[in-house]
Amino acid sequence: MKRNYLNNLPLEEAKRLFFDHLKAVGFGAQTESVASADACGRVLQNAVYAKICSPHYNASAMDGVAVKASDTFGASEHSPLTLTRERYSVVDTGDPIPDGCDAVIMVEDLIEAGDGKLTILSAVHPWQNVRQVGEDICMGDMIAPSGTVLTPALCGALLAGGVTRVDVLKKPLVGIIPTGDEIVPPTDDPQKGEIIEFNSTVFSAMLRECGADAKTYPITPDKKDLIRSALETALAECDIVLISAGSSAGRDDYTSDVIASLGTVLVHGLAIKPGKPAVLGEACGKPVIGLPGYPVSAIVVMDEIVADVLSAASGHSNRTRRTRTAVLGQKVVSSLKYTEYIRVTLGMIGGRLLASALPRGAGVITSFTKADGILTVPQNCEGYEAGEEVEVRLLDGVDPSNTLIVTGSHDPLIDEVSDLLQKSGAPFRVRSTHVGSMGAIYAVRAGLAHMGGVHLLDGETGLYNDSYIEKYFPNGGAVLEKGVRRVQGLMVAKGNPLHVKDFRDVVRVRYVNRQRGAGTRILCDHLLAKHGMRAQEIDGYTNEEYTHTAVAALIAAGNADAGLGIYSAAKMYDLDFIPICDEEYDFLISAEYADDPMVRAFLAALRSDDCKERLTRMGGYGLEE
């Protein structure tokens, strides 16, 4: 089997190699002329000077009459002065001042005296109430220097100064070539083995946010000659080309070979994670970048390299990177083999900005959709301890203040409450993380969350939650707010083909479990003990998932035969459901935040009629209280 090997070049070294080469082949900003009226947001190539004055004639600043100021000298309340018809001209705001006049008397200051005569009670001085030539802009003055990003007001000033067209830096056009035998255009009904091609959508949107134009070419199969021909077309039409997927060194990875056949491959393999299998090359004097197929890897390469290529192409930096100091919520371990980019959520709690790491898999696009920031762990660093202060780069548009941090057991109702709050215009957002019921206790105790969902069965009493609070908060520090009752049970395939009747039957099927610390895992262990069963007997006991829907999805897919979960998840996946118990899903709240307006609003939304209606529709919830 064919096997190439990737380099593991540190990012800065790779970029130096790449950008030095691009500079050497003359890659850089180009210029185009656009109408000033359409130039907002564009970058001036050269300094712009006013061609005319603004105003370009002496204009009345008021509605009134134009006069020669010296004709009015001496007028006062004690000695009013009357102007005959030939000593004034009626002018509106913006009208030119007639020859021989040099001032305007406001209409408010005029007293009609019959026969077209006007009486005034005060004099005007020369050029009073007149916008003299050049009051705003003088011909020849520099309106803006080169490199200026044009604002709406600047576009107005250009036109005021008679500058109807300007030379601006050309927006780079970036071609995107999606490759892969298995990828298909977006659909809601893909067949097995078909991968939905959404990376090009992500890239286009990112490129447009950076001020570039994007053109996506048709999906090209993993055939070297087809990819080569697509690259030739894109090189002829675009300023920069991105080849999506096929950038690694596997059997069907041709990106590097194709770039080499038309130009030069400078780097193949970066010491970053995610993003390692990237290709940095050049052909026809244009940058050609091979992006990894995994979306998260590709986004990191877009962020760390393509953004800089756009800056070079557009002649100015598109990046205003905001960083904030945050406290890490958990220990983060990273390898010395690479620089790692870890997606984090952010929220303010106890006056500190708290960063919590999201899942680190390269295929998990949701780790970017939920992310508020990026924590970079340098190559020479093995990671950080929980509680350590770290610098986090904020993602665009993120405002981490006003975040309600809900950390604990998973239930879809948290998302529903969050949506209800958004719909009602709540001035905060909800960031929820699924770490299980014990995770809620840990997070609230450590000051890492405002609240969290818990459903913790006390095997001795058969009661929920209270005894855990007493045990873990012996001196107070947390309160429990009643949530919902919900039905837990075994989810099995539709029609229950393996005839699972109760929990004891899981010994003879493939089980899928929840993670340690989850309330549902505690229930599982309680049931094992109750029935005198041992974990080792269960095929799949170590198969851990983090949510009810993840367990349901695996059973629906046939990866497992049974798993514990809530009714609403079974219903969603059209699974059979064997009820086992009714449990109390409550909210553990940090005592410090028990009266916090965000917490109160969350609970109010939970208890609203809208929420009840949604839970009824989802099924399996008891809402007596």
Added chain:
Amino acid sequence: MKRNYLNNLPLEEAKRLFFDHLKAVGFGAQTESVASADACGRVLQNAVYAKICSPHYNASAMDGVAVKASDTFGASEHSPLTLTRERYSVVDTGDPIPDGCDAVIMVEDLIEAGDGKLTILSAVHPWQNVRQVGEDICMGDMIAPSGTVLTPALCGALLAGGVTRVDVLKKPLVGIIPTGDEIVPPTDDPQKGEIIEFNSTVFSAMLRECGADAKTYPITPDKKDLIRSALETALAECDIVLISAGSSAGRDDYTSDVIASLGTVLVHGLAIKPGKPAVLGEACGKPVIGLPGYPVSAIVVMDEIVADVLSAASGHSNRTRRTRTAVLGQKVVSSLKYTEYIRVTLGMIGGRLLASALPRGAGVITSFTKADGILTVPQNCEGYEAGEEVEVRLLDGVDPSNTLIVTGSHDPLIDEVSDLLQKSGAPFRVRSTHVGSMGAIYAVRAGLAHMGGVHLLDGETGLYNDSYIEKYFPNGGAVLEKGVRRVQGLMVAKGNPLHVKDFRDVVRVRYVNRQRGAGTRILCDHLLAKHGMRAQEIDGYTNEEYTHTAVAALIAAGNADAGLGIYSAAKMYDLDFIPICDEEYDFLISAEYADDPMVRAFLAALRSDDCKERLTRMGGYGLEE
């Protein structure tokens, strides 16, 4: 003469009236369905749930072979295990896992053993190297709640979850009707009395920045029936209508009447400055806003009211207003009659953020193009003292750090140096203010500027600058860096029709002066004293302008006959020039910043060959040093 009167309604009261009415007539957000691939930046109307899992089948996470994990149990370096051809299937990354298999062995871990057999040195556990169904997204999970602004990654997640279309809030379409008998489309050669219509360009660009679409209608003359008919058209086509100009209560101001004839005028006249003559109305259930004709007034109304109308129309706030605490560089006086919006420049100096007020005229668009922020002086406040701390709203995209503050005498060379610095990619910007040479001394002494241009003639010695430094910085604190020599003289109309021969002739013409504190004003006063002339003799002595080009523009326009200024300004306006003296235009630099990299870069650019070439082209500069 017709005369209506404007109200003077406080802004908050006016907005309450206006928005309560809009709510009552049902004005609000509308929804449209768009392709998820085109939805970046749009706002979700409803929560979106995944329609399919991602991945939606069990996919190989690696290039390698798919196996049944249990077939590999027991393999180790000490007891290698060989798989026959029927026990594995070759899979690439992304390929479906064949039925009966539940794990993948990476190609790196395979040893070919002939006859299609493969040897392995370690076992794999079930689901190892497999992306199980739902690893990223589970069907039924909420991808994002309502109100979410879609990011590139979220668009990707929507497609990954099989959501190909989404309901988003409709972008409001805003119609703009420019009105006025005197206005003409942008041109570089307007006739006297023609005003270039650039406000609609400013509005369109502002609206687009807020996420709205804009449609500009043809210029409509000041005729009530024509404006009414234009408004009817715009109301039929748009969600919001802006009528530009005619919003006051003058002779030709019809906006208010026209809105009243088709709907309701809620407010006419706001207690804000600039922006007073605004009209807030409604017709056909849509907001109709009459914007003042003066650009600065209109921009303030756009910022303070139209932005909120867009928020109401789009269902979410478009405004992320950033504020900063700054120290005021000079006293600011405001009236108790209105809330005032003062444009300021910002820069860091001595660890403080310094705000300097820009010209306050409503017609001065350049006060917005130069502005970094807005200082709001509430109606109940008479202003602020110099040195007082104030809250300033940052304009979009402004980063006030890394600003070189150059405050002092005007010379176009400062703009040229600033442009050269921009072209060379300097990591800072230059903010220059023209307050005259004495202003430079004041600003550097008070810690309000890094440096400033000075050309101060000592009448007793005939020498420039040094004696002033000794006088105003007796204990040090400033250094003088040599700048340029330049020719000062009298500018007169082309052909010198009034036969001005030397400075003594200004007694018999209309003079235009520079402001107090300007080096050129000091030269003027020195010449008066030298020739035994008195200021009162000079017609126009109190006529003050702030720049050489402003003086030249007024002479070229015939508003004055003569004024002192530098040769380059006379040349720019094709004026005759009577040389009077050669002066030294130097830079006064705060001693604290004498070695500052920004200051050094400025001086290096000033002394560069590029700069010499530019100054030679402008004319009138001596560059021996």
